[in-house]
């Protein structure tokens with residue numbers, strides 16, 4: 632995975648990002664969407680010019696997207712302006728090889744440089760890989776909401792993980 636370039640996403644990356652997302656819709660509780668999304672799913676995020684909002688992709692030399700990570704609004708109320716929610720999705724064959732770590736290291740460096748005070752991640756349970764990635768990048772668990780999602784015929788808990796900007 633070290634051959635992949637990590638850079639800001641462009642509109643050309645949207646179909647590749649959505650393909651990865653829709654695989655997670657179909658096979659995981661990582662997203663609580665239950666219906667596949669269209670190629671414009673991430674277009675609005677990409678259009679954000681707000682400092683602290685980023686969309687990064689990991690691409691190969693041919694331009695194929697193997698994973699992505701983003702930071703964006705947690706809740707649209709002014710007092711939440713110093714907070715961002717972050718997330719990351721990789722193609723199945725790109726997982727477990729350090730790519731999530733590379734994407735998050737770059738994402739968090741950019742978010743920190745923008746002066747974001749704290750990042751939140753909402754991790755549907757269970758997800759050992761996501762919890763390990765968040766722990767490794769400075770997040771800690773701060774609480775669990777019980778049975779707030781219903782997918783694949785069962786109730787799903789969500790754990791909130793939080794990282795304060797290191798120099799905050």
Ligand SMILES: CC(C)(COP(=O)(O)OP(=O)(O)OC[C@H]1O[C@@H](n2cnc3c(N)ncnc32)[C@H](O)[C@@H]1OP(=O)(O)O)[C@@H](O)C(=O)NCCC(=O)NCCS
Pocket residue numbers: 655659661718719720721722725726727728729730731732733752753754755758759760761763764767
């Ligand atoms: C979660 C995800 C992004 C992690 O990325 P990744 O590239 O597989 O993880 P990395 O290889 O960078 O590993 C990061 C850490 O997690 C650990 N880890 C990776 N996969 C793991 C697994 N299946 N179980 C336990 N730990 C795991 C690694 O050992 C590493 O920890 P370390 O730095 O302490 O050694 C990826 O598995 C994925 O896209 N999953 C599907 C979508 C998803 O769940 N997204 C998260 C939504 S909250």
